[in-house]
Amino acid sequence: MSESAFGTLLIALLFVLFAMGFEVSLSLGLVGVLGLLWLKGFTVGLGVVGSIAWSNATSFSFVAVPLFVFMSGILLHSGIGKGLYTAVARWVSFLPGGLAVASIFSCAIFAAISGSSVATAATIGMIAIPEMERRSYYRPFIFGSLAAGGTLGILIPPSIPMIIYGVMTETSIGHLYMAGMIPGAVLALLFAGFVIAYALIWPETAPRSAADHGSFLDKLRSLYEVAPVAVLIVVVLGSMYAGIVTPTEAAALGSLVSLLLAALTGNLTWRALRDAFHATVRTTSMVMLIIIFASMFSHVFALLGAPSALFEAVVGLKLPAWAFFALIFFVLLVIAYALEELSVMIIILPILFPLVTKLGFDPIWFGIIMVVWLEIGLITPPVGLNLFVIQGLMPGTTARDVTLGTTPYVLLMILLVVLLFLVPDLALFLPRYMRLGH
Amino acid sequence: MIARAARVAGLLAGLATLVIVLLISLDVLMRYFFNQPQLFVDELASFLEVLIIFGGLAWTFTSGAHVRIDLVTAHLAGPTRAWLRAVTLLVGVVLLGVVMWVTGESALTAFRYGRVSAVMLYPLWVPMLLIPAGLGLMALTMLVALGRQVRAVLGPPGDCDEVTLTEGRE
Numbered sequence A: 001m002s003e004s005a006f007g008t009l010l011i012a013l014l015f016v017l018f019a020m021g022f023e024v025s026l027s028l029g030l031v032g033v034l035g036l037l038w039l040k041g042f043t044v045g046l047g048v049v050g051s052i053a054w055s056n057a058t059s060f061s062f063v064a065v066p067l068f069v070f071m072s073g074i075l076l077h078s079g080i081g082k083g084l085y086t087a088v089a090r091w092v093s094f095l096p097g098g099l100a101v102a103s104i105f106s107c108a109i110f111a112a113i114s115g116s117s118v119a120t121a122a123t124i125g126m127i128a129i130p131e132m133e134r135r136s137y138y139r140p141f142i143f144g145s146l147a148a149g150g151t152l153g154i155l156i157p158p159s160i161p162m163i164i165y166g167v168m169t170e171t172s173i174g175h176l177y178m179a180g181m182i183p184g185a186v187l188a189l190l191f192a193g194f195v196i197a198y199a200l201i202w203p204e205t206a207p208r209s210a211a212d213h214g215s216f217l218d219k220l221r222s223l224y225e226v227a228p229v230a231v232l233i234v235v236v237l238g239s240m241y242a243g244i245v246t247p248t249e250a251a252a253l254g255s256l257v258s259l260l261l262a263a264l265t266g267n268l269t270w271r272a273l274r275d276a277f278h279a280t281v282r283t284t285s286m287v288m289l290i291i292i293f294a295s296m297f298s299h300v301f302a303l304l305g306a307p308s309a310l311f312e313a314v315v316g317l318k319l320p321a322w323a324f325f326a327l328i329f330f331v332l333l334v335i336a337y338a339l340e341e342l343s344v345m346i347i348i349l350p351i352l353f354p355l356v357t358k359l360g361f362d363p364i365w366f367g368i369i370m371v372v373w374l375e376i377g378l379i380t381p382p383v384g385l386n387l388f389v390i391q392g393l394m395p396g397t398t399a400r401d402v403t404l405g406t407t408p409y410v411l412l413m414i415l416l417v418v419l420l421f422l423v424p425d426l427a428l429f430l431p432r433y434m435r436l437g438h
Numbered sequence B: 001m002i003a004r005a006a007r008v009a010g011l012l013a014g015l016a017t018l019v020i021v022l023l024i025s026l027d028v029l030m031r032y033f034f035n036q037p038q039l040f041v042d043e044l045a046s047f048l049e050v051l052i053i054f055g056g057l058a059w060t061f062t063s064g065a066h067v068r069i070d071l072v073t074a075h076l077a078g079p080t081r082a083w084l085r086a087v088t089l090l091v092g093v094v095l096l097g098v099v100m101w102v103t104g105e106s107a108l109t110a111f112r113y114g115r116v117s118a119v120m121l122y123p124l125w126v127p128m129l130l131i132p133a134g135l136g137l138m139a140l141t142m143l144v145a146l147g148r149q150v151r152a153v154l155g156p157p158g159d160c161d162e163v164t165l166t167e168g169r170e
Helices: A003-019 A024-040 A042-057 A061-076 A080-092 A098-111 A117-134 A139-155 A160-169 A173-201 A216-225 A227-241 A247-264 A270-303 A306-316 A321-338 A341-358 A363-378 A385-393 A399-422 A425-437 B002-034 B040-055 B057-062 B078-112 B125-154
Strands: none
Touching: A003 A024, A003 A270, A024 A042, A024 A270, A024 A341, A024 B078, A042 A270, A042 B040, A042 B078, A042 B125, A061 A080, A061 A117, A061 A160, A061 A247, A061 A270, A061 B002, A061 B040, A080 A098, A080 A117, A080 A216, A080 A227, A098 A117, A098 A139, A098 A173, A098 A227, A117 A139, A117 A363, A117 A385, A139 A160, A139 A173, A139 A363, A139 A385, A139 A399, A160 A173, A160 A270, A160 A341, A160 A363, A173 A227, A173 A247, A173 A363, A173 A399, A173 A425, A216 A227, A227 A247, A247 B002, A270 A306, A270 A341, A270 B002, A270 B040, A270 B057, A306 A341, A321 A341, A321 A363, A321 A399, A341 A363, A363 A385, A363 A399, A363 A425, A385 A399, A399 A425, B002 B040, B002 B057, B002 B125, B040 B057, B040 B125, B057 B125, B078 B125
């Protein structure tokens, strides 16, 4: 059997295993192990398995993954989300759709201490949803603002997917973080602009109340309520950009301060700690097992010469850069509607990344594109993770609510991708500035 | 019993996260305020990461948190789905067995040759052994699930479907 036929067979097998409902990680592992056995024989082939597992599992940068999940778990019930939302609502609730605007800005600010979209949607949603329901906001309107606002969690640094992307492609995590800031702010403003426009056109979807106009004293008092969040932002992002700590160390310090904050407010119970442990272990084990087995899988495909063959084939198409990019992104969008994207990113990155960079796209810029794509995946039915989180907080949500609520935000994210393509400096300005500065 | 072991290993993995938080914070504070970096921390944290990943595998499995794609299987009839699951569980146990054996060999080799870590010269076989141990525990939980699945497949055909292995409380 020729190598290319064998490669095709392996990919076919992978899809069959996926379709059978075999665990994604184990499917990759099985295909990887079979490939190694065929290519390198028993002793040499399987010898690689141990070293791949070991080198991935002991990567110091990956240590940040459990730390950020743990920190989110501690913050979830710490009352910090309530303080933040109340404060932001005081400042922006005079706007049309004010409480939904507050949801989006609260998510954007919380995103600066959270590496995960799910955690952002859960923490802010827990507080914001009852507030908006009490004011009888339109349900799809509530749903969309939080599901979409939550996705900012991974675009605005810190970000777990950026850590994974950075380690897998050997791109600086610090630069990726920087690159996410402006696109994150732009996306938050786009979301808020949409919410305001929507509430202006259909005022009955967001009934207003006299309580929307707080006194100036209230606004000043609200600054005190966001103090814990401000402290955490300084600890998690400030310490890193002051050059004092690495991303992993920033995650550890953030967790420590979160533990202290939770303890101070009397929220550090054994139950909270155990729930945080469970969330941490579940996410880390799941993601890392996929990463480990996916790197065996991509090792096999590198041995088969698939990345360079793919590059030759794509160059042979003689497409202009924009058409090529549009093609890739279209395929990714279709995938976003069908599958769990983070695993897909881990699987395709070893093949897609060399292709994209060889074609002249910037590695950091492409990282931001991947993250926006992940955000889209988080709110596209049927398997968007954020959808499940918000559905859990809003019992009785129908599929129609979900689709109506989230589709406009998907379009706005696609708009951001187009903007990023036209003006790559949206992402690349800050990292370049930072490089020059040092 | 196995589910309990999975939970205990998972909680240990969770505690490892807490230990990492404290160790790294200690390192940063000692380095920044007293100019005394704690060299042992980076290596120890990496080893504890191994404990989080592999110690948590089985608990993650009993919580149903290993990602699967149900795009196709959701549309199948219950008994077909049950059969398929029995097959994939069996394949999973075999695969985990093979990887466990291979990584176990690596740990054994590291022990025999006395391999140590680069900075603090910690013996590497200890954290390396966590890999086959965690995989083995996951294989056992999958084996329990397989047993239940086979019983469901061979049992009364009426309510035959995929068996879930979630714990009562969580």
